[in-house]
Amino acid sequence: MEWMPREQWVRTQPRALLAACVLVLDDDGRVLLLRYGAGRPGAGQWWLPGGMLDHGEDPWTAARREMREETGIELGPLPTLIGVDHRVDVLGTGPVLDCFFHGGALADGAGTSVRLSHEHDRYGWFALSGLPGLPLAARLPTLVALHAAATDGTVVCLREGSPWGAPAAPGGRP
Numbered sequence: 001m002e003w004m005p006r007e008q009w010v011r012t013q014p015r016a017l018l019a020a021c022v023l024v025l026d027d028d029g030r031v032l033l034l035r036y037g038a039g040r041p042g043a044g045q046w047w048l049p050g051g052m053l054d055h056g057e058d059p060w061t062a063a064r065r066e067m068r069e070e071t072g073i074e075l076g077p078l079p080t081l082i083g084v085d086h087r088v089d090v091l092g093t094g095p096v097l098d099c100f101f102h103g104g105a106l107a108d109g110a111g112t113s114v115r116l117s118h119e120h121d122r123y124g125w126f127a128l129s130g131l132p133g134l135p136l137a138a139r140l141p142t143l144v145a146l147h148a149a150a151t152d153g154t155v156v157c158l159r160e161g162s163p164w165g166a167p168a169a170p171g172g173r174p
Contacts, residue, residue: 016095020063021050022075023082023146024103030125031147032114034070034107036137037121046124047137048100059099067103071123072115075103085158086140098158102150137173 024032034047048071053062060079067075083100090096114123128147131140139161149156157164 016055016097017058017090017093018062019050019098020053020059020066020068021048021098021100022063023048023100023143024067024073025147025150026125027105027107028125028127029147029151030127031143032071033124033126033134034078034116034120034171035122037085037119039117042137045135046126047136048143050098051133060101063099063101063103069120070120072113073103073106075096080104080143080150081155083146083158087160087162100146100149116158 026032032049034049035044035046036042038044049067050063051066051070053059054065062130063079064075067073081099081100082102083098085098085100087096087098113134116123126134128144131143136143141163142158145156145158145163148154
């Protein structure tokens with residue numbers, strides 16, 4: 001291959017979108033999930049607070065912003081990265097890297113006042129055992145792996161929502 005200037009080489013490399021999500025637990029180890037409201041992509045599906053990074057924003061800042069915008073909950077200043085998920089192609093837009101952060105355990109989580117954004121119409125605290133059958137915006141193994149990482153103080157690398165080494169879901173996420 002012929003040598004090319006770095007600026008030109010960089011333009012030949014794949015581009016990926018970045019997203020940041022927050023897993024928050026209550027004292028009983030239940031996960032805070034939000035349901036996308038009518039007229040929204042994923043309407044009726046549940047997922048973690050989070051979203052795409054704004055221009056120039058780092059993943060932790062985006063996670064804190066999304067948590068504040070979507071729930072009214074202010075997170076502490078220090079990030080705790082618990083996982084990264086590489087999704088090859090999301091709805092035909094190309095690759096996405098999801099950065100997952102543990103937002104901590106909220107004392108009296110179920111009693112915590114959640115102020116939903118216009119994107120969501122409900123929230124709930126869910127035990128992992130209560131998630132099968134719940135319409136999730138991503139795969140259940142993703143939440144199980146992230147919950148384990150948050151409670152064990154580890155980091156998990158995911159591919160299409162499954163821990164590396166586990167079979168990836170055919171065609172990506174539902």
